[in-house]
Amino acid sequence: MTKVAPSILSANFATLKDEIKSVEVQADYIHVDVMDGHFVPNITIGPMIVEAIRPVTELPLDVHLMIENPDQYIDAFAEAGADIISVHEEACPHLHRVIQQIRQHDVKPGVVINPATPVSAIEPILQEVDLVLVMTVNPGFGGQSFIDSTVGKIEDLAKLKADYGFDYEIEVDGGVKPETAKTCVEAGADVLVAGSAVFKQDDRQAAIEAIRSSYE
Ligand SMILES: O=C(CO)[C@H](O)[C@H](O)COP(=O)(O)O
Ligand SMILES: [Fe+2]
Numbered sequence: 001m002t003k004v005a006p007s008i009l010s011a012n013f014a015t016l017k018d019e020i021k022s023v024e025v026q027a028d029y030i031h032v033d034v035m036d037g038h039f040v041p042n043i044t045i046g047p048m049i050v051e052a053i054r055p056v057t058e059l060p061l062d063v064h065l066m067i068e069n070p071d072q073y074i075d076a077f078a079e080a081g082a083d084i085i086s087v088h089e090e091a092c093p094h095l096h097r098v099i100q101q102i103r104q105h106d107v108k109p110g111v112v113i114n115p116a117t118p119v120s121a122i123e124p125i126l127q128e129v130d131l132v133l134v135m136t137v138n139p140g141f142g143g144q145s146f147i148d149s150t151v152g153k154i155e156d157l158a159k160l161k162a163d164y165g166f167d168y169e170i171e172v173d174g175g176v177k178p179e180t181a182k183t184c185v186e187a188g189a190d191v192l193v194a195g196s197a198v199f200k201q202d203d204r205q206a207a208i209e210a211i212r213s214s215y216e
Contacts, residue, residue, distance in 0.1 A: 002185050002215065003028035004208055005062050005171070007195035008053075009044065010142045016049075017056045023198060026208040029062040029084070031173070031193045033142075034077070036067035039091050040140035047076040054081030062131075064112065064173065064193075066139045067091065071098050078105035086110030086133050086171075089122050099128050110171070114139065115147050119156045129168050131191070132157055136184070137174025142195040146175030151187050158188025178214040185215040 006027050011019035020030060032050060037043040050061060060083035067073065070087040071094070077085055085102045089111055092098050102109035110131030111122050115138055122132065134153050137144040150172075157170050169190040176184065177197035184192060194211055201207035 002189065002212075003169075003191040004198075004211060005029035005031040005191055005193045006198040006204075006208070007031040007033055007142065007173070007193050008199070009033040010195035010199035012199075016053060019199065020053060020056050020059075022204045023208065024057055024059060026205055026212075027059055029060045029191065030057060031195075032061055032063045032082075033195075034063060034065045034067060035140065039068045039088065040066045042140045047073070047080040050077060050080035050082055060084060062086075062171075062191075062193075064133065065091075071101060074098065074101050075105070078102070078107045082107055084108040084110055084131055086112050086131060088112045088114065088139075089117055089125075090114055095122075095125055096128065099125060103128075110168075112139075112173075113153070115150050119153050119160070123160070126157075126160060126166050126168065127164070131171055132168045133171040133173055133193075134189075135174055136172050136176065136180075139174070143200070144175055146177075146180040148183075151183055154184060154187035154189055161188075176211070178210045181211050182215040 006023045035042045035044040062084045063082040099109040108130035112133040171191035173193035
C-alpha cells in the first residue's frame with residue numbers, strides 16, 4: 001500500500017506537537033525538511049527540532065536534508081532520532097561514503113534527485129539505498145506546482161527496481177495533492193510526501209483521505 005508522509009514544512013511550528021498528532025493516525029512517516037539557506041534559498045530546522053519531536057510520535061521520522069556538506073550533520077540527525085536520512089546527489093561529491101555513514105548509525109539511507117538531475121546520476125548507488133526521493137518541484141519551499149516532466153524518472157526507477165531486484169522505496173516530494181497523487185502512484189511511487197495538501201487544510205484526516213482515495 002502506498003505510504004503518505006505529511007511534511008511539517010507547512011505545519012504551524014508554534015504548535016508542532018499538536019500538528020504531528022493531528023496526522024498521526026493516517027500517516028506512515030513524518031517528513032522533516034531541513035534547509036540551510038545555501039543548498040536551497042530557505043532556512044528551516046536543525047537536529048534540535050528533530051530531537052524535540054522524537055518523543056511526540058512513534059511514526060518514522062523521514063528527514064530530507066537540503067543542505068551542503070550533509071556529512072557534517074548526519075551524526076547529529078541520527079543521534080536526534082531520525083529513522084530515514086536522505087541526502088541530495090547534487091550536494092554529495094562522495095555520495096557512496098555519505099550513504100555508508102548514514103547506515104553506520106542504523107538509519108535508513110536515502111538519495112534525492114532534483115528535477116534537473118537524471119536517474120543515471122544515481123544508478124551506481126541504487127543497490128546501497130533504502131529510499132530514492134524524486135523531487136517533483138525544485139526544493140526550497142512548500143506549496144509549489146508539480147513538475148510533470150519528473151514522472152518519467154519515477155517510472156524509470158520502478159523499472160530498475162523490478163529488473164534488478166533493488167530494495168528501495170520510491171518517494172515523491174513536491175506539489176503532491178489529490179490531483180497529482182494518482183499519476184505518481186501509477187508511475188510507481190511507494191511514498192507520497194504532502195505538505196500544503198495536508199497541513200494547509202483544516203481537516204487533516206479528510207485531507208489525507210482525499211489523497212489516498214484519488215488512487216485507491
Ligand atoms: O522538500 C520539500 C520542499 O523542498 C517539501 O517536502 C515539499 O515542498 C512539500 O511541500 P508541498 O507538498 O506543499 O509541495
Ligand atoms: Fe521534502
